[in-house]
Amino acid sequence: MRRDIVVVLVGLLVLCGVAGTRSAMAGQLYVKYYPSKATKHQREYAAQRTLEDALGLVNGIINPNSLSRDVEVAVEDCGQVNAFYSPTRKRITICYELLDFLLSTSQKIPGDSGERGRAFYQMAHFIVLHEVGHMFQDILKRGGLGNRESEADYFAAVVAISAGKEGAEMAANGSLLFMTWSKGQVIRFNDEHPPAASRAYDIMCLVYGSKPKEYSALGVQLGDARRRRCAAEYQPTFQAWKKHLQPVLVGGGSGRQ
Numbered sequence: 482m483r484r485d486i487v488v489v490l491v492g493l494l495v496l497c498g499v500a501g502t503r504s505a506m507a508g509q510l511y512v513k514y515y516p517s518k519a520t521k522h523q524r525e526y527a528a529q530r531t532l533e534d535a536l537g538l539v540n541g542i543i544n545p546n547s548l549s550r551d552v553e554v555a556v557e558d559c560g561q562v563n564a565f566y567s568p569t570r571k572r573i574t575i576c577y578e579l580l581d582f583l584l585s586t587s588q589k590i591p592g593d594s595g596e597r598g599r600a601f602y603q604m605a606h607f608i609v610l611h612e613v614g615h616m617f618q619d620i621l622k623r624g625g626l627g628n629r630e631s632e633a634d635y636f637a638a639v640v641a642i643s644a645g646k647e648g649a650e651m652a653a654n655g656s657l658l659f660m661t662w663s664k665g666q667v668i669r670f671n672d673e674h675p676p677a678a679s680r681a682y683d684i685m686c687l688v689y690g691s692k693p694k695e696y697s698a699l700g701v702q703l704g705d706a707r708r709r710r711c712a713a714e715y716q717p718t719f720q721a722w723k724k725h726l727q728p729v730l731v732g733g734g735s736g737r738q
């Protein structure tokens with residue numbers, strides 16, 4: 482078995498249930514649910530530890546010494562549907578308005594209540610990973626080779642996919658979220674975010690390209706022309722993020738924990 486980022490990540494979703502809470506060790510991400518006037522679900526979000534699994538995934542792969550201090554993921558009222566990373570405060574914000582939006586979005590997808598609930602969590606986790614991608618762009622001072630929003634999407638997709646089947650499903654639900662978002666979207670070409678449908682297909686392509694046989698259903702949605710390119714899109718994306726993250730990975734990405 483290769484001793485690389487895949488080895489580090491495999492199985493971490495299983496461990497996520499015990500991770501994600503504030504660690505005594507410096508340099509971990511932790512979540513804090515602030516009181517809210519914007520949602521009636523604040524208590525449920527906190528009680529159900531809505532975002533902790535995503536943080537557990539990240540905390541499981543990074544060397545705590547690589548972050549100078551703990552990083553707060555604040556869940557709070559924003560007055561808008563949004564999530565963002567602040568380079569000045571070194572802090573990630575996930576807006577309650579966004580969680581409510583994800584909850585309502587997940588209720589509209591086909592499936593039973595269990596599948597919809599799962600989709601909600603996975604969409605939220607993908608968004609968290611996207612913001613963590615921005616955090617690493619800031620900390621590692623890397624980038625400059627493309628759109629930073631796409632970079633953050635690719636980070637989220639690669640970390641999720643590397644965690645195995647459940648992670649790939651998380652990325653697929655991230656893609657589904659953007660596809661839903663794209664319905665009726667007014668495209669502004671001067672927006673730093675690519676159109677939501679493009680983001681959806683880019684993420685879908687990475688999931689499919691990681692294991693084309695296993696995720697063949699996604700290949701159908703991608704269409705012949707794009708799906709033929711996806712394996713070639715996934716591999717360099719995986720390698721690029723592996724290289725970028727090497728300074729902060731547990732064991733330098735060697736697989737040692």
Ligand SMILES: [Zn+2]
Binds near residue numbers: 630633
């Ligand atoms: Zn972003």
